[in-house]
Amino acid sequence: MEKTFNLVRREDGIAVLTIDVPGETMNTLRTEFAAEITEVLAEIKADTSIKGLVLASGKKDCFVAGADISMLDACTSVEDAKALSQQGHIVFNELEALSIPVVAAIDGVCLGGGLELALACHLRVCSQNGKTMMGVPEVQLGLLPGGGGTQRLPRLVGITTALDMMLTGKQIRPKQALKMGLVDDVVPESILLATAVKMALKGKVAPKKENKSLVNKLLEGTAVGRNIIFDQAGKQVQKKTQGNYPAPAKIIDCVRQGMAKGKTKGLEVEASHFAELVMSKESAALRSIFFATTEMKKETGAGDVKPRKVNKAMILGGGLMGGGIASVTTSKAKIPARVKDISEQGLSNALSYAYKLLDKGVKRRHMTPSARDNIMSLMTTTTEYIGIKYADIVVEAVFEDLSLKHQMVKDVERECGENTIFASNTSSLPISQIAEAAARPENVIGLHYFSPVEKMPLVEVIAHKKTSPETIATTVAFARKQGKTPIVVQDGAGFYVNRILALYMNEAAQLLLEGQSVEHLDKALVKFGFPVGPMTLLDEVGIDVGAKISPILEAELGERFKAPAAFDKLLSDGRKGRKNGKGFYLYAGKAKKKAKQVDESVYQVLGLKPGVNAEVSEVAQRCVVQMLNEAVRCLEEGIIASPRDGDIGAIFGIGFPPFLGGPFHYIDTLGAGVLVAKLEKYQAKHGDRFTPCNKLIEMAESNQRFFD
Numbered sequence: 001m002e003k004t005f006n007l008v009r010r011e012d013g014i015a016v017l018t019i020d021v022p023g024e025t026m027n028t029l030r031t032e033f034a035a036e037i038t039e040v041l042a043e044i045k046a047d048t049s050i051k052g053l054v055l056a057s058g059k060k061d062c063f064v065a066g067a068d069i070s071m072l073d074a075c076t077s078v079e080d081a082k083a084l085s086q087q088g089h090i091v092f093n094e095l096e097a098l099s100i101p102v103v104a105a106i107d108g109v110c111l112g113g114g115l116e117l118a119l120a121c122h123l124r125v126c127s128q129n130g131k132t133m134m135g136v137p138e139v140q141l142g143l144l145p146g147g148g149g150t151q152r153l154p155r156l157v158g159i160t161t162a163l164d165m166m167l168t169g170k171q172i173r174p175k176q177a178l179k180m181g182l183v184d185d186v187v188p189e190s191i192l193l194a195t196a197v198k199m200a201l202k203g204k205v206a207p208k209k210e211n212k213s214l215v216n217k218l219l220e221g222t223a224v225g226r227n228i229i230f231d232q233a234g235k236q237v238q239k240k241t242q243g244n245y246p247a248p249a250k251i252i253d254c255v256r257q258g259m260a261k262g263k264t265k266g267l268e269v270e271a272s273h274f275a276e277l278v279m280s281k282e283s284a285a286l287r288s289i290f291f292a293t294t295e296m297k298k299e300t301g302a303g304d305v306k307p308r309k310v311n312k313a314m315i316l317g318g319g320l321m322g323g324g325i326a327s328v329t330t331s332k333a334k335i336p337a338r339v340k341d342i343s344e345q346g347l348s349n350a351l352s353y354a355y356k357l358l359d360k361g362v363k364r365r366h367m368t369p370s371a372r373d374n375i376m377s378l379m380t381t382t383t384e385y386i387g388i389k390y391a392d393i394v395v396e397a398v399f400e401d402l403s404l405k406h407q408m409v410k411d412v413e414r415e416c417g418e419n420t421i422f423a424s425n426t427s428s429l430p431i432s433q434i435a436e437a438a439a440r441p442e443n444v445i446g447l448h449y450f451s452p453v454e455k456m457p458l459v460e461v462i463a464h465k466k467t468s469p470e471t472i473a474t475t476v477a478f479a480r481k482q483g484k485t486p487i488v489v490q491d492g493a494g495f496y497v498n499r500i501l502a503l504y505m506n507e508a509a510q511l512l513l514e515g516q517s518v519e520h521l522d523k524a525l526v527k528f529g530f531p532v533g534p535m536t537l538l539d540e541v542g543i544d545v546g547a548k549i550s551p552i553l554e555a556e557l558g559e560r561f562k563a564p565a566a567f568d569k570l571l572s573d574g575r576k577g578r579k580n581g582k583g584f585y586l587y588a589g590k591a592k593k594k595a596k597q598v599d600e601s602v603y604q605v606l607g608l609k610p611g612v613n614a615e616v617s618e619v620a621q622r623c624v625v626q627m628l629n630e631a632v633r634c635l636e637e638g639i640i641a642s643p644r645d646g647d648i649g650a651i652f653g654i655g656f657p658p659f660l661g662g663p664f665h666y667i668d669t670l671g672a673g674v675l676v677a678k679l680e681k682y683q684a685k686h687g688d689r690f691t692p693c694n695k696l697i698e699m700a701e702s703n704q705r706f707f708d
Contacts, residue, residue: 002022002023003022003036004019004020004021004022004033004036005017005018005019005033005036005037005040006018006020006058007040007043007044009047009049009050010197012051012197012201013049013050013051013052013201014050014051014052014053014054014197014200014201015044015047015050015052015053015054016053016054016056016193016197017040017044017053017054017055017056018056018057018058019055019056019057019058019059019063019064020057020058020059021059024059025059025062026059026062026065026109027057027058027059027062027063027064027065027114028064028065028066028067028068028113029064029066029067029068029088029113029114029117029147030067030068030071031071031084031087034087034090034091037091038091038094041091041094041095041098044098044100045098050100051100051200051201052100052101052102052103052197052200052201052203053098053100053101053102053103053200054102054103054104054105054193054196054197054200055102055103055104055105055117055118055121056105056107056192056193056196057105057107057108059108060108061107061108061109061129061131062108062109063104063105063106063107063108063109063110063114063118064109064110064111064113064114064117065109065111065112065114066111066112066113066114066137067088067112067113067146067147069141069287069290069291071084072084072143072278072283072287073287075278075279077279078275078276078278078279079275080275081274081275081276081278081279082271082272082274082275084146084274084275084278085146085147085270085271085274085275086271088113088116088146088147088148089147089148089267089270089271092116092117092119092120092147092148093120093148095117095120095121096120096121096122100200101122101123101199101200101202101203102120102121102122102123102200103121103122103123103124103125103196103197103199103200104117104118104121104123104124104125104196105125105126105192105193105195105196106118106124106125106126106127106132106134106183107126107127107129107132107189107192108127108129108131108132108133109131109132109133110126110132110133110134110135111133111134111135111136111137111171112135112136112137112138112145113145113147115134115135115136115145115149116136116145116147116148116149116152117147118134119148119149119152119153119156120148120152123184123199123200124182124183124184125183125184125185125186125187125192125195125196125199126174126177126183126185126186126192127174127186127187127188127189127192128174128186128187128188128189129174129189132173132174133171133172133173134171134172134177134182134183135165135169135170135171135172136149136153136165136166136169137169137171138166138169138247139166139167139168139169139245139247139248139251140169140286141283141286141287141290142245142246142247142277142280142282142283142284142285142286142287142659143247143274143277143278143283144166144247144250144251144254144270144273144274144277145166145251145270146270146271146274148267148270149166149270150166150251150254150255150258150266150270151254151255151258151263151266151267151270153165153166154255154258154259155263156181156182157180157181157182158180158181158220159220159226159229159255159259160219160220160229161180162255163229163233163251163252163255166251166255167233167237167248167251167252173366174186175365184199185199223260226256226259226260227256230252230255230256233252234249234252237249237252242526242527242529244282244529244657244659245282245659246276246277246280246282247277247282247283250273250276250277251273253269253273254266254269254270254273257269258270281669282659284661285658285659285660285661285662285665286658286659286661288647288661288665288707289647289648289651289658289661289662292644292647292648293485293648295644296485296486296487296648297480299476300472300473300476300477301461301472301473301475301476301486301488302469302470302472302473302476302488303469305469305470305472305473306470306473307470307473307474307476307477307478308392308419308470308473308474309392310333310335310392310393310474310477310478310481311335311336311390311392312335312336312337312338312390312391312392313329313333313335313336313337313338313391313392313393313394313395313478314337314338314339314340314388314391314393314394314395314416315329315337315338315339315340315350315394315395315397316340316341316394316395316396316397316398316408316412317339317340317341317346317396317397317398318339318340318341318343318346318347318348318349318350318381319346319349319350319397320353320451320452321397321425321449321451321453322339322341322346322350322397322398323339323349323350323351323353323354324353324449324451324452324453324454325337325395325397325425325449325453325482326339326350326354326379327353327354327357327379327453327454328453328454328482328483328484329395329482330354330375330376330378330379331354331357331358331375332481332482332483333478333481333482333483334375334378334481335378335478335481336378336379336380337378337379337380338379338380338381338382338387338388338391339351339379339380339381339382340381340382340383340384340385340388341381341383342383343383344383347381347382347383350379350381351376351379351381354376354379355372355376357454358372358375358376359372385411385414385415388415388416389415389416389417390416390417391416391417391420392419392420392421392474393420393421393423393474393475393478394412394416394420394421394422394423395423395424395425395447396408396412396422396423396424396425396426397425397449400426400427400428400429400548400549400552402429402433402434405424405426405429405434405437406434406436406437407437408422409422409434409435409437409438409444410437413438413439413440418440419443420443421443421444421445421471421474421475422438422443422444422445423445423446423447423475424444424445424446424447425446425447425448425449426446426448427448427494427498427545427549428493428494428495428498428548428549428552428553429493429552430464430491430492430493430556431444431445431446431462431463431464431467431491432464432465432466432491434446435464435466435467441464441466441467442466442467442468442471443468443471444464444466444467444471445461445462445463445464445467445471445472445475446460446461446462446463446464446491446495447459447460447461447462447475447479448460448462448495448497448498449484450497450653450654451541456652456653457483457484457485457652458484458485458486458487458497458648458649458652458653459479459482459484459485459486459487460486460487460489460495460496460497460649460653461475461476461479461486461487461488461489462488462489462490462491462495463488463489463490463491464491465491472488476488485648485652487640487645487648487649488641488645489639489640489641489645489649490637490638490639490640492556492557492637492639493552493553493555493556493557494549494552494553494556494557495639496631496634496639496640496646496649496653497649497650497653497654498549498553499553499557499630499634499639500627500630500631500634500650500654500663501627501653501654502549502550502553502561503560503561503626503627503629503630503689504534504623504624504626504627505534505537505538505546506550506561506562506563506564506626506689507622507623507626508521508525508533508534508535508623509534509563509564509566509567510564510686511614511619511622511623512535512606512608513564513566513606513608515608515609515610515611515612516610516611516613516614516619517598517610517613518535518584518585518598518602518610519598520610520613520616520619521533521534521535521619522534522535522536523616524616524617524619524620525619525620525623527616527620528617528620528624528657529657529658529659529660530654530655530656530657531655532655534623535584535585536584536585536596538577538583538584539577539578539583539584539585540577540578541577542576542577542578542579543567543570543571543575543576543577543583544571544576544577546563546567547563547567547568547571550562550563550567551563559688559689560688560689560691566606566607569605569606569607570583570602570605570606573605575602575605582599583599583602584598584599584602585597585598585599586598586599621678622682625675625678625679625682625690626689626690627650627656627663628663628666628667628675629675629679629690629692629693629696630693631646631650631663631664632663632664632667632693632695632696633693633695634646635664635695636693636694636695643662643664643665643706643707644664646662646663646664647661647662647663647664647665648662650662650663664706664707665706665707667696667706668705668706668707671700672696672699672700672703672704672705673700673703675692675696675700676692676696676697676700679691679692679696680692
């Protein structure tokens, strides 16, 4: 059997231990490696000719990407999970206890258990490689660093910095790592090994970098000061997580106890907390999202059909969406994009939008000015159909007007090649209606981005009945190159995400009209786990946009999508939301700087007096059950291919609470019968918009689940 750990002794007395997991592109740590590494460490200890040890990777651009997550799913009890953590502690403690200097030579990805391995070494040197990143992202899976990270990291970089890394899961670049004392040197890739060997020959003594601010030094230096840090961190975590995620509080507790009672006690607490989190429903949900997205990366969306290569792209429309789409095409996909708009103003807006995003990277020193300019040179502009003959894909981001989109289809077919894909970024118009104007309907597809494009991870790839499998596969691959998670959905008004969102938003509006206050509605849904409340979301998306989509959905899908008539009053009062500084909240003057304040005059416009606020959980429930019912209806109608796609779409598209695993995982948690009972209760009280869909009723009767 091929080995993962290979020891090579050099003539100068330094041994190099190379980690190279056979048959994998990335190194990950697994339980079955424990025996092999223990054996290697025993060999090193017994060999007095070894004067120092360098840990390196045999993989390109990857030191160790972390522990293999699938090990966690194999745990059936808290005891199993605790044993995993303790096994890691034993191995890393042994490594740390070696009497010779141990140096980690880090090139590429060094995350989670990989960084914990590097922390157990006495010194660390990393390469300047753009792919070199360090971090402890376990919190994003509802976990904590279980290989000693909660104890070694604070002792190396200070409590405040360590908590920031562990509570956010952020990734640290080489320069930053050197500044904070996470690594002892940063060198070009070509001399990484030589530098690590030199460090090992020199010995364990490293100049300790004093990188803490004076305030942090004072706070971290005393028990009282440390308690202030922990209490503040606890308050911030509570505010951010609303108590929905147990991992952050446990991370703080591990550090607090470790710093107060010593490392041995700290490791004990870490193993216990880690084990509890592994078995928590929140971590199970977050891990299911991780596995789903990993699985989706391997799919083309069209079975065995291979995508065509996209060498050139064109974007129609230089507005907010067009500028964002052009930006991710050039900066992420590194594909040349030509933006067409009818006005020079639109074109300069698109260029400045992309430039500002890249310039942020320059200001943060993540990118050089010349790298920014090279990416900008991939974006060109035109007011005519010039220079687009060889575009492989044209993404249309113009107004929601069917006749305008028909004109775009005809223009593109006239000017481009016979295989050019016409992808529409419509948010509600059925793609089959757009394709009616096409001579080559098999090339027409929907590609629905969410705003702001550069931040929102989801795109919906919408196939109508005549879209060819090759068009689907090529569009999915193109979206993935832009850094997106694409889900393939079938054609229909509102597709999937906007359809489930519309009913949720309509219900929030009904609650507002019944006398719930704006801030109470938002608070209730944030407490439930959404990143922002529905009223804030409506202000962000644009009240006018919501008003435009509603009639389309109602016409295609029926009465239950009817938006409350009172919304016309908002529009006639000129309220479009944040974009024109007039919506449910105040945006002008002092309101910009302070915490958001409700524009109280909105109640007069709607002819309302906010009354007594209902129970927070009841408010949230009424909005959420609408979303859940419609998600199941979309599955029933074949709009989405699977519950997995429905979960990913809702989490990445509208921020459905990740700790619940998505609408379908959440229905499994509640039980279909419980959801049907809730819907029927609301139906009796508020009308037929709450009628449970057939599939839910069937599932409730036969006690079915969406996932095993």
